[in-house]
Amino acid sequence: MERAVSAAWQEPYKHTGNMLERVLSVYMKDTSNHYARYASITQSSGTGKSRMVDELAKQIFCIPMSLGSKSAYPPQDIEVVRYFQSSMSGNAGMRAQRIQLFMCALFEIALARVKVIASEYDSEDKSLSGLASRFRQLMSDGMEYGQHGQYREEFYSDVCKRATEVSCISAQLLSSRSGITHTPGQGSPTPVVSVEDQKATPITVTTAAQALTSYLAKIPIKSSAGANTQLDLILHFDEAQLLTRSGNTAEEALFPDVRRALGLIRNLPIFALFLSTVGKLEQFSPPPQLDSSERIFRSTLVPFPPIVWTPVDVLAARITNDKVWTLREVASTHHIAHLGRPLFAAMYDAALAEGDQEVHTWIVKFALQRRAQRAVNAPLTGPRQMARPQSPPSLQSPR
Structure with missing residues (x-):
């Protein structure tokens, strides 16, 4: 088997037909006041959700994270799952901090890897789709039932190690509140965790994401996919129902914190996809009257509709x-x-x-x-x- x-x-x-590309193109051009650029793809197992996103990753730069069980395929990214699970037991401030620092590290490590890949190409051959396809290939090489290849394991080992390191630094800032700023807007503001790099430059989710997308934007587009979708980066959370679970009374679901972090970068050409085989649309797209966000509850901001149709x-x-x-x-x-x-x-x-x-x-x-x-x-x-x-x-x- x-x-x-x-x-x-x-x-x-x-x-x-490339339905997912067409849907994301519509979503990226939507001028409604959205909470964040994300949508869920909910369908039964075996309907091609993961493969559909993987195919688009040949054209648009995609960072995949597999959060399913150890018997799932594609295999579980063990380091990522372990990091998320350890984040559930913290208080609200600590959970927000760890999620934002994880995404900071994710963007930083991805940028470093992209620069290495780009250095392998001649200037005439370099294209955004070429880099996206090469990164996808490296993240897929050596993938077998139950384990990923060396490149992907090292990638997420570096991400989680970096996130843990800066978490220790940011914890002190968090306790003194000197490392937190607030975003303007209605409703409860989202705390923004900030740490300093080796040059004492502040780093946040937004600045780390901007650095990656700015670099990708400079690479020529030789494929219709990137041009049509106006999209530089896809964050792919596979079997994302892990983020909606709470293990016991001392643990809280992480999805609200992930969504708030995505809200901080909603003006960037980044879109997140949460794939799930659990047949409950409300886990990622609850009715507005049941949403945990006051801004969605009051219709000040709206989420994107979930994607439920697969071929x-x-x-x-x-x-x-x-x-x-x-x-x-x-x-x-x-x-x-x-x-x-x-x-x-x-x-x-x-x-x-x-x-x-x-x-x-x-x-x-x-x-x-x-x-x-x-x-x-x-x-x-x-x-x-x-x-x-x-x-x-x-x-x-x-x-």
Whole structure:
């Protein structure tokens, strides 16, 4: 099974058009007064959420973080999960501090890595999509079921180490309140944690993000993706339901703190995506009357609508008029296995290619079980049965 899952991730990507790029383009051009530039993608497992973002990462610079269980794929980023889990037990000020310092470190380390990648290119060959694709490749190299490759492990080891180091410095500033400023605006202001670098220059989430996006903005764009979306950077939180959980009465969910940090950089060409397989849209997009933010509760600021539609049947053979299809072909296991969520079809093909009959048979049985379960629960549960909230026209199915 592990080999089949890993092989399925490497199957050629097929889709009905770059929907995610179109949606983000609409969102980036939206002039409404948004709380922050983020949206959730909530759907069942195997529907291609992670792969869809990974494919766009070939064109737009994307920093992926996998927060799922150790049995998830893509694998868990252990250092990041450990950092977030250790942040849950702090008080409100400490949680805000640790989240902001993590994002500061994330932007700083990413900028350092981008500069190294850029130095490998000749000036004529360097492009934003080329750098994005190269960074994605490095972050994916060596990825197996249960672990990432050396580059990605070292990347997040450096990020978490840097965040922890500056956290010790900032803790003293936080206690004396000399390291906190406030952003103007209505409602409760967001505390801004500031630390100093080796040159005694103040660093905040905003300045660290500006440094990275300013560098990326200087790199030529030779792809339509960056130009169409007006977007330089995507933050990808995979299996992000970890951020909405609280382990016990002494622990608090981190998502409000992450969202506040994103609010500080909402004027920059950065967009965050929170992917989740938990079928509850309200975990990242609660109704305004239940939102923890007073500014959203009073409609002073608004969130972006969640994304709930992902393509299905993309790996199935198309029934067209130029070929006569028999009932045997249409009803065959091979054809039916390629309908529905892409993961089943990709695993089916991967197992077939490796001659693994055991996995091949298991996939068919598992799909039948899931189908029977959905038939029983369809009226009540399942993200695809949930009413779709108001969303841009680009989210509609092209079929």
